[in-house]
Amino acid sequence: MQTIANAPRARGSVWTDPQVRAWLFQIIAVIAVVAFGWYLFDNTQHNLAQRGIISGFGFLQNSAGFGIAQHLIDYTESDTYGRVFVIGLLNTLLVSVIGIVFATIIGFIIGVARLSPNWLINKLATVYIETFRNIPPLLQIFFWYFAVMLPLPGPRQSISVGETFFLSNRGLNMPSPGAAEGFLPFLIAVLLTLVGIVVLVRWAKARRESSGAIFPTPWVSLALLVAVPGLCVLLFGNPFTWSVPELQGFNFRGGWVMIPELMALVLALTVYTAAFIAENVRSGIQAVSHGQTEAARSLGLKPRITLRLVIIPQALRVIIPPLTSQYLNLAKNSSLAAGIGYPDMVSLFAGTVLNQTGQAIEAIAITMSVYLAISLSISMLMNWYNKRIALIER
Structure with a gap:
């Protein structure tokens, strides 16, 4: 005699399966979005063609012909x-x-x-x-x-x-600064100092967690950031020329x-x-x-x-x-x-x-x-x- 738990389930329509319905609705949604996007694109292209407007990014190569009040890189009105x-x-x-x-x-x-x-x-x-x-x-x-x-x-x-x-x-x-002869050694000194500070911070954190002792990390880091590049300036000269x-x-x-x-x-x-x-x-x-x-x-x-x-x-x-x-x-x-x-x-x-x-x-x-x-x-x-x-x- 079969128990209720072991009784075979009645076969229903495939549309009653939650997984099938979920996939179906997602496919319909994707098709609708793609169709709407294609309609917008085609309609835009048609309207541009009617007005004689050429689309594309070729205009980026044309000369601008206007000035800009502030620019971080060199710029003239003849630039693109x-x-x-x-x-x-x-x-x-x-x-x-x-x-x-x-x-x-x-x-x-x-x-x-x-x-x-x-x-x-x-x-x-x-x-x-x-x-x-x-x-x-x-x-x-x-x-x-x-x-x-x-x-x-x-x-x-x-x-x-x-x-x-x-x-x-x-x-x-x-x-405004400009690079001088001592700029490269100064840059290397600053980068090495920053790496040293990162190592110091991690060491101080591990030390604090293991022993509870607090190391004056901010003050030591500041001293290193001043002393090491400063010594580099004394040895190799001024890294900057100032305008x-x-x-x-x-x-x-x-x-x-x-x-x-x-x-x-x-x-x-x-x-x-x-x-x-x-x-x-x-x-x-x-x-x-x-x-x-x-x-x-x-x-x-x-x-x-x-x-x-x-x-x-x-x-x-x-x-x-x-x-x-x-x-x-x-x-x-x-x-x-x-x-x-x-x-x-x-x-x-x-x-x-x-x-x-x-x-x-x-x-x-x-x-x-x-x-x-x-x-x-x-x-x-x-x-x-x-x-x-x-x-x-x-």
């Missing part, structure tokens, strides 16, 4: 649109990297200050956060540009610092200039993003159990060491995921540079190049691809770091 692309990419990366670095530093300081037992420091940090994170970034860019940068005095009445830095409404003029800006006529010549559009953009994005990072830092620190602080105090650790070695390492596991989003937002918000004329990817390619060539699809596609690549690169780096600091369960 391809070189304009490289300049726009470098300018966008410049804003993103500088903004991320300074926003992280300021955000961590404000976030820690937000939890300070000192009433004044705590309230000042709160006012900073609630003020800057609730004002749209474009308005902050306008404020720094039109209310702070442009009203600065002209080059003849510029604010000078040490006769080498000059701040005016034309930007911040500063000395100092000089006032000639109505403007400065020589050196490097940080144009007011770049300064306003970096200041606005840094201040704005730092307010959000500060809240991420505050929430991450508060997510760490108070028992960790009490345990550190019972072991006699000073508050500064407790924060650096106990609280922050655990808080980073909570801080990093939302911090990644803030980095992505800063990189994407750099496209607001078009509002004040800073020559980034949007201003150059989605603006000037598009208007001159009429290659709207190609120009927009290139601009979108750049921001997509930047965002994916930031996500990959932050996800890699997040995995390194994540808790590994047994």
Whole structure:
């Protein structure tokens, strides 16, 4: 006699099988997406042909014929649109990297200050956060540009610092370095010092975990970073030759200039993003159990060491995921540079190049691809770091 458990199952239709239905729906969805994409592509090609617009990226080899206010590589008006692309990419990366670095530093300081037992420091940090994170970034860019940068005095009445830095409404003029005879030994010394610091940090961490003894890693690392390259300079000579800006006529010549559009953009994005990072830092620190602080105090650790070695390492596991989003937002918000004329990817390619060539699809596609690549690169780096600091369960 067959039991219920061993009874043969009734054969149903193939459409009642969940696996078959799942594969069927996925195949239908893929076909629908491909068909829709092909329709858009074919319709676009048809419309372009009707208007006599030739598609493709051959225009990148044509001469641009316009000047660019800031370029990190050599550029003349006779250069190609391809070189304009490289300049726009470098300018966008410049804003993103500088903004991320300074926003992280300021955000961590404000976030820690937000939890300070000192009433004044705590309230000042709160006012900073609630003020800057609730004002749209474009308005902050306008404020720094039109209310702070442009009203600065002209080059003849510029604010000078040490006769080498000059701040005016034309930007911040500063000395620019060039390679000298001692540059290669200096570079090798710096690289070897950085490798030594990495080895030192790992050794100090292993020593601390095994014996509990704390090694003054930051101070020793700083001493090495100053002493080794400094000794190299004494032995092989100055590694740099400096071009100092000089006032000639109505403007400065020589050196490097940080144009007011770049300064306003970096200041606005840094201040704005730092307010959000500060809240991420505050929430991450508060997510760490108070028992960790009490345990550190019972072991006699000073508050500064407790924060650096106990609280922050655990808080980073909570801080990093939302911090990644803030980095992505800063990189994407750099496209607001078009509002004040800073020559980034949007201003150059989605603006000037598009208007001159009429290659709207190609120009927009290139601009979108750049921001997509930047965002994916930031996500990959932050996800890699997040995995390194994540808790590994047994």
